[in-house]
Amino acid sequence: MFTTWVRRGLGLQMRMAAPIGKGNGNCERPYEPPADGGRLIVLTAPLTECIDHAGYFIQMAMASLPVWLEFILNKKYPKWRAVERNEDGSARYMPAGVRLVEKSLLREFAPDDVIACYPDDLDRFIGPNTRVVAVSTHNPLGVTFAAGVYTSIFGSSRQPINSFYARQMFARIKNNPFRKNFKVIVGGSGGWQITQTNSFAELGVDSVVEGRSESAGTLSLFRKALDGEDLPREVNVSHPTSGEGILVPDRRTTFGVVEMTTGCGRRCQFCVPDLNPQIDVPKEKIMIGVGANVAQGNKQVSLATEDMFIWGQVRTGTPFFFPNREALLDLYSSIVNTPGVEQHVLSHATMAPFVADPLLIKKLSEILLPKSPIHIPMVSHHPQKKVLTPLIGLETGSVRMAKKIMPSKGVPFPIDEWPSVVLEGLRIANENNWFPMLTLMVGNPGETDDDTKATLDLIYEMERRGLFAFLVPSIFTPLHDTRMENQKGVTETRQLSRMQWQLIMKCWKFNLRPGQQSWWGPLSWRIGSFLLWLVKLRKTNGPNFTWPLLLFAGALPEKWMAKMGKIYVGKPMKTKTRKELIATVRPQWLPYFRTDNGDLPEGYTPPAAPEPAETADLRVLA
Numbered sequence: 130m131f132t133t134w135v136r137r138g139l140g141l142q143m144r145m146a147a148p149i150g151k152g153n154g155n156c157e158r159p160y161e162p163p164a165d166g167g168r169l170i171v172l173t174a175p176l177t178e179c180i181d182h183a184g185y186f187i188q189m190a191m192a193s194l195p196v197w198l199e200f201i202l203n204k205k206y207p208k209w210r211a212v213e214r215n216e217d218g219s220a221r222y223m224p225a226g227v228r229l230v231e232k233s234l235l236r237e238f239a240p241d242d243v244i245a246c247y248p249d250d251l252d253r254f255i256g257p258n259t260r261v262v263a264v265s266t267h268n269p270l271g272v273t274f275a276a277g278v279y280t281s282i283f284g285s286s287r288q289p290i291n292s293f294y295a296r297q298m299f300a301r302i303k304n305n306p307f308r309k310n311f312k313v314i315v316g317g318s319g320g321w322q323i324t325q326t327n328s329f330a331e332l333g334v335d336s337v338v339e340g341r342s343e344s345a346g347t348l349s350l351f352r353k354a355l356d357g358e359d360l361p362r363e364v365n366v367s368h369p370t371s372g373e374g375i376l377v378p379d380r381r382t383t384f385g386v387v388e389m390t391t392g393c394g395r396r397c398q399f400c401v402p403d404l405n406p407q408i409d410v411p412k413e414k415i416m417i418g419v420g421a422n423v424a425q426g427n428k429q430v431s432l433a434t435e436d437m438f439i440w441g442q443v444r445t446g447t448p449f450f451f452p453n454r455e456a457l458l459d460l461y462s463s464i465v466n467t468p469g470v471e472q473h474v475l476s477h478a479t480m481a482p483f484v485a486d487p488l489l490i491k492k493l494s495e496i497l498l499p500k501s502p503i504h505i506p507m508v509s510h511h512p513q514k515k516v517l518t519p520l521i522g523l524e525t526g527s528v529r530m531a532k533k534i535m536p537s538k539g540v541p542f543p544i545d546e547w548p549s550v551v552l553e554g555l556r557i558a559n560e561n562n563w564f565p566m567l568t569l570m571v572g573n574p575g576e577t578d579d580d581t582k583a584t585l586d587l588i589y590e591m592e593r594r595g596l597f598a599f600l601v602p603s604i605f606t607p608l609h610d611t612r613m614e615n616q617k618g619v620t621e622t623r624q625l626s627r628m629q630w631q632l633i634m635k636c637w638k639f640n641l642r643p644g645q646q647s648w649w650g651p652l653s654w655r656i657g658s659f660l661l662w663l664v665k666l667r668k669t670n671g672p673n674f675t676w677p678l679l680l681f682a683g684a685l686p687e688k689w690m691a692k693m694g695k696i697y698v699g700k701p702m703k704t705k706t707r708k709e710l711i712a713t714v715r716p717q718w719l720p721y722f723r724t725d726n727g728d729l730p731e732g733y734t735p736p737a738a739p740e741p742a743e744t745a746d747l748r749v750l751a
Contacts, residue, residue: 380425477520546710
């Protein structure tokens, strides 16, 4: 998938990559070349990135769990490999990035020349006529935020499940009898892993593309491959500069993903998507993508974005960090009311807009909750116990660290107020049945135990206030092309301090809260984690892991362990209310706060209409 917006996820024994002629790695059949000579261009992706029928969270698990724990997913989703095919054998559904490449190529090539298929069907379509095999992958080598920490927490194997399947796919392509006839081009958000580790020969890759498939540079690369020319190992292609330049696939995507925006605008130092221009896709294009998914049997839709709240506000007279309420309500209402759409799942968001416009959150809840497939009975007060769970970057509770790595994360509110923005935003979210997944980064360059304590203070304060979100901590990963790509933080779990380990384990203990009324849920996790520690993890993760693990297992009350000096119990925090937060913003931004939300400074009279303003340059704020 030649696009940077898609982020956006067996048994106990390790298995070798399936040889040519084996389907699903366990059903042998003799190899036969395609009777028609094969397709000119074949598109594919690892099986773990193609599925959507097993549930939304399975792909996250596959990106985080080591391959030896795949038996857990096999038991939970015994039919997750049972994908659907069209009559011609092509994939019924594929990642949105693959569909975007397909759409781009069909501008120049005939439909009979291009096909998208599952990895187990590659032998059916790669033949003597094939000249290009294009691969989408977001985690070929297991180097992501989540994979770096969770695969090593669970043992010595650091290969997550989706990386295992990616390697299996590359082995199948590399061992194809006609390999000398075609070029292998890789795109997607994981391509940088191949270039940085120089894994071209190992995986059998000729070229890695960074950028968008709509680019003329992408089509030029395919033409060179078709002509048999040598390809450059690394290719950077351009990004569209407006919504009109973005293509929307008209074939079914996994999870019904349709692109909503590119870029973000908050300029976090560690972020790849923020390097892309800030664009919102026109509504009419989004609805074409929604309609195509529904027409081809998809009952679920999800809008791909780095921040859903910037849509409808890009390049307007209003700064992008003040949501366009009317536009968002109109868009989401049109989507969920499309005949055939039975489920809608949110993508990424940011926390500050919850504080900027609480009434928008309330109205979005009324529209979106009926179509949410996610239920959490222990926290939801919705009649059907439904919740909305967008992905939001919390990253750190330390103001010092936030100023260093994400100084504009909280705009329009100053980053000094980041803990207050998080707590107030989460309060508003929970009141409207939004229980987000909040990501945190542990082991940032220059991070001290005081920074970790500040984040723990924030989490303990969430607990004291009865707030809830799923906290997903991961070790800092210097992603390629970001402003922090050359910086070094914690690189192995054994390097984590006891305080950092406590943060990770406290997050996961916090996440068990919705299951506290189920006696077996928390108990099974705790007993299992304790046994794993006894057998293996105390050696794998070092002595700093021991007490945080006991905290997670609930072996002793936290207050006892704190008195023993083994853990840190967060200090109560005094934070600002929404009204107090609004009083901290720049005066020129006050007119953009909606009066129907209240909380404006006493005596303040908003103008009839805000004067047109240039889009804020967040480099100044940094």
